[in-house]
Amino acid sequence: MNSSLSDSPSTPNKLTTQTKEAVLITGASSGIGLALALQYVEKGCHVFACGRNEQKLNSIKGATPLVFDINDKDQIRQAALQLSTSLEQNDLSLTMVILNAGSCEYINNPVHFDGALFERVIQTNVVSMGYCLEHFLPLVGANGRVGLMSSSATYLPFPKAEAYGASKAAVNYLASSLRIDLKAYGIGVSVICPGFVKTPLTDKNDFAMPMQISADKAASEIIYGMNKGQSEIHFPKRFTYLLKCIACLPKAFVSRMLTPNADKA
Numbered sequence: 631m632n633s634s635l636s637d638s639p640s641t642p643n644k645l646t647t648q649t650k651e652a653v654l655i656t657g658a659s660s661g662i663g664l665a666l667a668l669q670y671v672e673k674g675c676h677v678f679a680c681g682r683n684e685q686k687l688n689s690i691k692g693a694t695p696l697v698f699d700i701n702d703k704d705q706i707r708q709a710a711l712q713l714s715t716s717l718e719q720n721d722l723s724l725t726m727v728i729l730n731a732g733s734c735e736y737i738n739n740p741v742h743f744d745g746a747l748f749e750r751v752i753q754t755n756v757v758s759m760g761y762c763l764e765h766f767l768p769l770v771g772a773n774g775r776v777g778l779m780s781s782s783a784t785y786l787p788f789p790k791a792e793a794y795g796a797s798k799a800a801v802n803y804l805a806s807s808l809r810i811d812l813k814a815y816g817i818g819v820s821v822i823c824p825g826f827v828k829t830p831l832t833d834k835n836d837f838a839m840p841m842q843i844s845a846d847k848a849a850s851e852i853i854y855g856m857n858k859g860q861s862e863i864h865f866p867k868r869f870t871y872l873l874k875c876i877a878c879l880p881k882a883f884v885s886r887m888l889t890p891n892a893d894k895a
């Protein structure tokens with residue numbers, strides 16, 4: 631096990647000349663995670679590509695697949711053991727962990743609120759992140775960085791997004807708090823807030839998605855932000871700054887603006 635996160639915040643990670651940087655990405659079998667995995671491989675990093683779909687992970691040339699369900703803590707623990715062995719055997723330093731895996735489901739009937747849906751989304755997008763942090767963080771070297779996938783949906787209250795938005799808002803708080811506590815260990819934390827990105831997740835949406843970008847472009851933005859050590863990586867800027875500006879307006883005005891068919895009410 632990499633000792634840098636053990637008990638001493640100040641022990642620097644000593645790399646040998648052969649030590650190669652490794653990146654772990656959850657949700658690497660599809661969409662943004664897949665684009666991230668491909669770009670990191672191209673940059674010469676050792677990529678641990680995580681997901682449930684083994685076939686898709688195996689097809690990422692040059693990456694090491696780690697097959698596990700983020701909603702199964704025993705599987706996460708097993709994956710961390712596998713990871714630890716692989717890091718040691720291959721003289722790798724885990725410099726980045728990007729917890730990107732997630733799902734999106736909408737609350738279609740607010741009166742008959744679907745509690746099970748709410749639980750599923752919170753479990754996949756937030757609770758699982760806690761277990762991934764528990765098992766993967768001790769393997770991250772000093773000067774490492776953790777990226778937590780949130781969404782620009784957290785800037786405003788969008789209709790039907792009670793579960794998804796709440797899960798990502800929780801990720802924002804988790805990231806802010808973790809950033810403070812990990813500082814002493816030399817580990818940075820970035821929260822990632824994309825606008826609309828074309829992936830299988832958004833292909834299911836039946837509403838307009840302004841300023842949507844490709845998964846490739848999203849991955850480039852994330853890699854840039856992670857390298858620069860940005861606390862909040864948000865993109866595309868024209869879209870995210872617009873949302874941030876609207877969020878500064880009076881709440882009643884914003885609420886009316888975002889209420890479906892408000893003009894007809």
Ligand SMILES: NC(=O)c1ccc[n+]([C@@H]2O[C@H](COP(=O)([O-])OP(=O)(O)OC[C@H]3O[C@@H](n4cnc5c(N)ncnc54)[C@H](OP(=O)(O)O)[C@@H]3O)[C@@H](O)[C@H]2O)c1
Nearest residue numbers: 657659660661662681682683699700731732826827829831
């Ligand atoms: N697309 C957007 O516009 C957008 C915007 C803001 C934020 N995001 C966030 O970006 C992240 C990636 O989304 P995407 O758009 O790239 O979606 P995607 O193409 O559907 O990919 C989702 C990934 O998450 C993995 N995953 C889901 N549930 C899992 C589970 N229980 N265990 C293990 N892996 C699981 C999937 O892997 P397997 O199926 O192999 O398990 C898949 O690789 C999500 O957190 C999403 O909320 C997306």
